Amino acid sequence: MKDFSKLEQDLDLNFKDRDLLTQAFIHKSFLNENPDFRLGDNERLEFLGDAVLELVVTNYLFREYPGEPEGKLTSWRAALVNADRLSEVAREMDLNDFLLLSEGERKQEGKARDYILADVVEALLGAIYLDQGFERCQEFVKQHLIKKLPEIIEKGLFRDSKSLFQEKAQEKVSITPGYEVLEEWGPDHDKHFEVGVFLEKEMIAKGDGSSKLEAEEEAAEQALKVKGW
Template sequence: MKRLQRRLGYEFGRPESLQLALSHRSVGADNNERLEFLGDSILNFLIGEALFEKFETAREGQLSRLRAQLVKGDTLAEIAREFELGECLKLGEGELKSGGQRRDSILADAVEAIIGAIYLEAGLDTCRERVLHWYRERLASLTLDTPAKDAKTRLQEYLQSRREPLPEYRVAEVEGEAHAQVFTVECHVSLLPTPERARASSRRVAEKKSAAQVLKRLGVA
C-alpha cells in the first residue's frame, strides 16, 4: 500500500479510505461502488475543464470526443496498470480465481474510486493536481486532430490490412527510481528496416508514441 501511494503521489491520512477504494463489490457490502460513482463525475469534470482550457477554439463536439477518449475504461485501465494497482485490489474469492485483478473494468473502477477518495479527504484542488499529473503526457500529446483510435490500434489495423506481422514492442531502457521511471520503447515492424524509439513515464504511453512515429514514417499519420 505504501508503494501504491508513492506511485499515486498522494498519501492518505486515513488509510481505510484507500482500502475502501480498492474493495470490489465481490468482497461484500463495504465496497468501492459509491466512491466510483463520485470519482467518475469528478474525473469527467476535471478532464473537461483541462480540455476547455487547452483548446480555446474547440467546439463542443470536439471537446466531448477528446474527453471520451481520456475517461474511457481502456484508458483508466492503462493508468491502473501504470500504478500496478491490480496487486492491491481487494477481491472476493470468485473474482480472484477468475483473474479479476487483471480485468479492465475492475481496474478502471478502482481508479475512479481512488479519485473519489482523494476528493473526499483532500478536496478538489488536490484531486485536480493529482489527476492532471496522471494524465500529463496524455493531455500534452492531444490535438484537435487526434483520431478516435490510438496509434497502437491504428498501426495494428494498418499492418493487418496488408497481411504483415503485428508490431513488436521492446523495452530498450528503464531509467529512474520505481516511483518516477522513464521507459524507452522500440517499435519494430516488418515494413521498416529500423525500429522507432520513444520515451515516456509509462511503458504503454511510450509504446503509443513509438507507434505514432512508425505511422508517420509509413506515411499513414
C-alpha cells in the same frame, strides 16, 4: 490485508483517512466472501470519482483549448475517461496489485479485470477528493491521465464509436445521445448487459457486452450504421 503505504509512497498520496484509500480497492465480490469486513465496497466512491474525473478533464480542456468546438472537446474527453484508457493508467500505477477481490474474481483477467481497474481509478479519485480536495484531484489527473492527450489527438485515438456518434448527433440533429440498460443477467463475475442508445425518446440501436461501457460502445457502432453517419 494489502499494504497500501507502498502505493501512497509510489503515487505521492498521503491519506489522512487511510480507510478511504482501502475502500477504494474493495470490489463487492470481496465482501461476498468477507461479509464481516469493517468497510463497504468501492461503488459509492466510484460514483463520486466519476463525476470528479469528468469535471477535472472538462475544466482542463475548456481552459487549454479555447478555440476548439464542443463536439471535438467531447470526443477528447470521452477518449481520456473511457474504460480502456483508465485501465491502462491503472496498470501503469500498479493498482492491480492492491485490488481486494473474491477468489473467483481474482482468476478473471482480460476485459473483466480491465473494467474493475477502470472503476478503481474512479473510486481512488473519489477517495482523494474526500480526503485531500479538488485541487489535489486536478494534480493527480494531470499527472497520470491528461499526459496522454497529445498522443490521443496526434493518432486520432478519440474517434471511438461512442464519441463519434455523440459528435455526429450534436452536429446533425443538435441532440446528445442517451444510453439506457435494457436488460442485464448473469452472476457478478460474469455479467452481461444489453443497452439501447437513444436520441431523445427514439431508440436508434442496441448493443451488448460484458459491461455497460462495452455494450454502449457496441450500441453506438450500430447506431452509426443505422444513421449512415
